[in-house]
Amino acid sequence: MPPTDVPPHDPELLTLAGKVFDLARDGQTDTLAAYVDAGVPVGLTNERGDSLVMLAAYYGHADAVAALVERGADVNQANDQGQTPLAGAVFKDAGDVVRILLDHGADPTAGSPSAVDTARMFGRDELAALFE
Secondary structure, X not given: OOOOXXXXXXXXXXXXHHHHHHHHHHOOHHHHHHHHHOOOXXXXXXXXXXXXXXXXXXXOOHHHHHHHHHOOOOOOOOOOOOOOXXXXXXXXXXXXXXXXXXXXXXXXXXXXXXXXXXXXXXXXXXXXXXXX
16 A cells, blocks of 8 residues: 555544534534634535535525635635535525625636526526626
């Protein structure tokens, strides 16, 4: 077996990461923000490349999205499928999340499908109007 430079994953660290992803998914803003403030990387991604802000956006948690972007989360960070937090919020019809992401520089043309394409595909005319 060839040597590797990748250290083995600490099971406790993996458990903590899983908990933080659940906080983003569940919209537990205060606890999520406390973990990020304590040193959890705001750009942390899971095995699918979903960032904390992607999960919070996809599940429609505007307060969590705002807390993460205020702490430096990349609003245009795509996951492994090329999806962005903005496209995820459009797909879920989460207008409040869309507005927060746009206010923090999200690019509606980024990703595949982009937020613009997603809005057209699912008939989210009100959200599509925000991109013009």
